[in-house]
Amino acid sequence: MTLGKKIRKRMRAAHRKLREARMLAKGLLSTRHPLLVHIIPMRRCNLSCTYCNEFDDFSNPVPLDKMFRRIDRLGAMGTAVITISGGEPLLHPDLDAIIARIRTDGIIAGLITNGYLLVADRIERLNRAGLEYLQISIDNVQPDEVSKKSLKVLDQKLVLLAEHAEFQVNINSVLGSGVRDPEDALKIARRAIELGFTSTVGIIHDGNGQLQPLGNREREIFEEIMSLGKRSFTRINGFQHNIAAGRENEWRCRAGSRYLYVCEDGLVHYCSQQRGHPGIPLAEYTDEQRRREFLTKKGCAPRCTVSCVHQIAAMDAWRAPQTLGGGSAGAGSLVQLSDPTAHD
16 A cells, blocks of 8 residues: 555544544434434345345346435435445446445445455545445355355455555454354454454354354354454444343344335335335335334344344433334344433
8 A cells, every 4th residue: 555545544534533423422412313224226246145135136226316315315314324235236337426425415434245346446436436434244264155255255355455445444254053164253353453454243143043152162253353353343242242142132222213224125124134114115204203113122122133233222222211012023033103312
């Protein structure tokens, strides 16, 4: 990385931290706006990991004008962060314009990708578009029949990111059901830190969507990776200790309010694992509905493993007990008429 790029990267990091601090202060002062929205511009993916239920191999990209309307609607809600996910968002021909629109609306812009399509020029375009965060999940060291997102395949992509990216890069490794060699997660995490990235670890549920406790060695690896990731922007990970032990979490899920999942059809869902709840078009999703969901207890919450929803909920863990029932699916899943700000 050239000296000029290093300086730009440091300046962007300082600016990003300042914006984060402002977003944090705003989130503590008011519960009236979403803190994080995952938005899907592309359901199609160039891979077919067997554990994933968030992709297909045929969908067209969401037209740019529709994406702009959705982003502007989220901006009007006061959304703090929009993370673009998929499918594989790098397949969308207008991804750079989507990122730029998020930034124009004053929102922090993130991206989750499998990394396969990253080359030096593509990374530079993401820099110019204003991307602030990028995450890649790497599932194993060697590709297998479950996942091709391996360190062997992606390592050179990581080197390119280390050289060219002016945005924050996080590498997520996984433990749990379906992971053949848990030592892989530790190798991936160490490589991420070596390249100057942050590192996080996720715990995969079993094939029936149930929590399963990690084995002794898996828990040791989990704790070591957690310690490596102290600099991570996703440090609110206390809930994962219960997940690692196969224990339920007692928490107030704010999905549908502080966290939204907006699918390729423009519908609002609790999260990627609870599509259909509530399943309301974003354009019709009112402040009153968000306030109701803030106070609605979700039946799927105790056994949920969706990290981003847990992390967002931590912002409001100390206030507004959930007094309304009727929230989504049962405990096996992965995953409001009053004003919650009255409890601030």
